[in-house]
Amino acid sequence: MKAWLISILVGGTAFAHAADPLPSWNDTAPKQSIISFVEKVTKDGASDFVPAAERIAVFDNDGCLWAEQPMYFQLFFAIDRIKALAPQHPEWKDKEPFASLLKGDTKAALAGGEHALAQIVMATHAGLTTEEFEKIVTDWISTAKHPKTGKLFTQMVYQPMLELLAYLRANGFKTYIVSGGGIEFMRPWTERVYGIPPEQVIGSTGGLKYEIRDGKPALVKLPEIAHNDDKDGKPIGIQRHIGRRPIFAAGNSDGDLAMLQWTAAGDRTNFCLYVHHTDAAREWAYDRESPIGKLDKGLDEANAKRWNVIDMKSDWNIIFPVTP
Amino acid sequence: MKAWLISILVGGTAFAHAADPLPSWNDTAPKQSIISFVEKVTKDGASDFVPAAERIAVFDNDGCLWAEQPMYFQLFFAIDRIKALAPQHPEWKDKEPFASLLKGDTKAALAGGEHALAQIVMATHAGLTTEEFEKIVTDWISTAKHPKTGKLFTQMVYQPMLELLAYLRANGFKTYIVSGGGIEFMRPWTERVYGIPPEQVIGSTGGLKYEIRDGKPALVKLPEIAHNDDKDGKPIGIQRHIGRRPIFAAGNSDGDLAMLQWTAAGDRTNFCLYVHHTDAAREWAYDRESPIGKLDKGLDEANAKRWNVIDMKSDWNIIFPVTP
Numbered sequence: 001m002k003a004w005l006i007s008i009l010v011g012g013t014a015f016a017h018a019a020d021p022l023p024s025w026n027d028t029a030p031k032q033s034i035i036s037f038v039e040k041v042t043k044d045g046a047s048d049f050v051p052a053a054e055r056i057a058v059f060d061n062d063g064c065l066w067a068e069q070p071m072y073f074q075l076f077f078a079i080d081r082i083k084a085l086a087p088q089h090p091e092w093k094d095k096e097p098f099a100s101l102l103k104g105d106t107k108a109a110l111a112g113g114e115h116a117l118a119q120i121v122m123a124t125h126a127g128l129t130t131e132e133f134e135k136i137v138t139d140w141i142s143t144a145k146h147p148k149t150g151k152l153f154t155q156m157v158y159q160p161m162l163e164l165l166a167y168l169r170a171n172g173f174k175t176y177i178v179s180g181g182g183i184e185f186m187r188p189w190t191e192r193v194y195g196i197p198p199e200q201v202i203g204s205t206g207g208l209k210y211e212i213r214d215g216k217p218a219l220v221k222l223p224e225i226a227h228n229d230d231k232d233g234k235p236i237g238i239q240r241h242i243g244r245r246p247i248f249a250a251g252n253s254d255g256d257l258a259m260l261q262w263t264a265a266g267d268r269t270n271f272c273l274y275v276h277h278t279d280a281a282r283e284w285a286y287d288r289e290s291p292i293g294k295l296d297k298g299l300d301e302a303n304a305k306r307w308n309v310i311d312m313k314s315d316w317n318i319i320f321p322v323t324p
Numbered sequence: 325m326k327a328w329l330i331s332i333l334v335g336g337t338a339f340a341h342a343a344d345p346l347p348s349w350n351d352t353a354p355k356q357s358i359i360s361f362v363e364k365v366t367k368d369g370a371s372d373f374v375p376a377a378e379r380i381a382v383f384d385n386d387g388c389l390w391a392e393q394p395m396y397f398q399l400f401f402a403i404d405r406i407k408a409l410a411p412q413h414p415e416w417k418d419k420e421p422f423a424s425l426l427k428g429d430t431k432a433a434l435a436g437g438e439h440a441l442a443q444i445v446m447a448t449h450a451g452l453t454t455e456e457f458e459k460i461v462t463d464w465i466s467t468a469k470h471p472k473t474g475k476l477f478t479q480m481v482y483q484p485m486l487e488l489l490a491y492l493r494a495n496g497f498k499t500y501i502v503s504g505g506g507i508e509f510m511r512p513w514t515e516r517v518y519g520i521p522p523e524q525v526i527g528s529t530g531g532l533k534y535e536i537r538d539g540k541p542a543l544v545k546l547p548e549i550a551h552n553d554d555k556d557g558k559p560i561g562i563q564r565h566i567g568r569r570p571i572f573a574a575g576n577s578d579g580d581l582a583m584l585q586w587t588a589a590g591d592r593t594n595f596c597l598y599v600h601h602t603d604a605a606r607e608w609a610y611d612r613e614s615p616i617g618k619l620d621k622g623l624d625e626a627n628a629k630r631w632n633v634i635d636m637k638s639d640w641n642i643i644f645p646v647t648p
Contacts, residue, residue: 056523130563184567187567198566198567208564209560210556210560216589217559217582219586226550236532240507243525258541261541262541
């Protein structure tokens with residue numbers, strides 16, 4: 001083929017490749033090491049080369065792809081559901097954690113810890129079909145706003161991470177979410193917001209029952225937890241869903257540590273990244289002492305193992321996408 | 325662009341498209357209806373069009389993609405493992421189902437039903453790391469032979485189904501296995517044999533535990549069943565792993581009926597297929613009375629709902645791939 005023809009045909013691609021794939025990242029160490037890693041594993045014939053089929057990248061969601069303060073966004077959803085369902089449950093007026101939630105005292109409601117959380121999740125999920133639940137989430141996520149910023153929750157995703165996801169995919173990576181959040185709370189909107197399809201979302205999972213309802217097959221949500229996709233549950237969720245070890249893992253809390261350890265222990269060249277919340281002005285600043293997204297042991301291990309720790313304040317020039 | 329240039333650039337594709345994508349299928353009704361379905365859902369702008377992201381196709385494995393007689397191939401594997409492990413378990417000599425298995429009396433061993441099966445599976449899985457288990461399966465599948473045909477088990481896959489998988493993928497479908505078999509028994513070889521990567525294999529799943537072994541993270545198999553991917557478990561497995569309803573489903577037994585019902589009840593144009601084992605000369609002939617791969621209720625429902633029932637004897641001109 002004539003050179004001018006090749007140039008016409010591949011010109012668009014060549015241009016896109018030359019442009020900065022991570023414009024919201026400052027030219028500090030993390031950006032350089034991400035690009036260097038991607039170039040290494042995609043260079044055919046090099047010792048670090050990883051075949052495209054094995055380029056699995058996993059991302060935590062809360063605090064890693066979108067914000068998580070002052071509490072996990074799924075909790076705002078659950079509280080709105082509790083309020084909507086309260087008229088059908090007069091007994092909740094005297095029963096924790098519902099009583100406190102309905103009075104607006106989230107802190108008291110969550111004092112019951114994981115048990116309280118499980119009760120809230122179950123009360124707001126159980127008995128619904130998967131299709132009913134998907135519709136409820138879709139409606140909520142398109143209208144509910146964050147109490148502090150007034151933004152839609154899906155506008156509180158991190159622009160630099162959106163660029164990172166797209167950059168990895170452009171280089172043959174399959175990008176997954178591996179979150180402690182509910183799998184069916186995330187799936188209705190992750191494709192639109194992150195470019196991650198439902199089958200690449202791994203999360204905490206409730207029981208399901210197959211039954212015929214009104215003559216049609218339905219999957220009904222049960223009040224039980226089938227998989228808790230946090231801490232040790234993350235590598236387990238990865239093994240169940242993917243069956244291959246990732247070569248790229250990103251998280252922001254101690255809940256992601258097992259996932260990063262599992263990734264780092266693979267035979268292939270790999271990359272582990274922690275997002276460190278250091279920017280109280282543009283987002284929130286928290287780590288070792290935070291009740292939400294606590295990063296303590298993980299920070300020590302990241303430092304010891306020289307994983308990449310993103311300092312949000314100095315490494316990112318934008319936090320949230322600029323919305324018109 | 326000049327017409328001659330377009331012709332050069334797309335010529336190869338046009339040619340491939342014109343060739344018969346299903347040469348091992350006779351020109352009977354099922355082949356015609358598969359091709360007609362694929363053309364309908366891939367024709368942009370038509371009322372039956374389905375976007376590529378939603379073209380999910382699910383296939384049972386045992387009896388649908390490979391043979392399953394005189395017993396599920398995973399059982400041959402389990403028996404070989406029991407024999408290999410027997411010296412470490414002197415107590416098995418007097419304990420069912422192991423005693424009968426070691427004497428070669430599989431029928432007596434399996435008389436204990438699902439409980440016996442679970443004991444065999446647990447004894448051969450538990451305590452191994454996922455990597456150890458993968459290596460054991462990989463070694464076994466590359467050498468073990470079927471007692472009747474003398475073929476490797478991976479040579480007893482159905483050539484017409486391999487063509488169907490490839491044809492669907494060439495038309496933008498994502499192909500999945502949804503099997504009652506063990507997820508980690510299938511994953512080590514499905515990519516090589518079927519072109520289906522591990523992350524698109526759904527199967528019965530054991531418990532896993534994350535732990536640090538010899539200073540390295542490991543996932544250890546536990547003696548418990550986390551998900552039984554048969555009957556009602558199939559639509560549940562599909563929902564958990566994929567989170568979208570398939571538009572194409574293929575099975576061969578009553579164990580696949582819920583999966584086909586779930587697929588058929590979707591809003592999109594869809595296709596349900598049963599492989600009916602009718603060829604005693606080239607394979608096996610069985611249906612309503614068979615202890616393995618029983619097809620009874622499913623056959624009635626397929627007839628009532630006009631699903632596609634493949635008559636292996638008359639619809640397929642080859643059963644197994646021709647091996648050199």
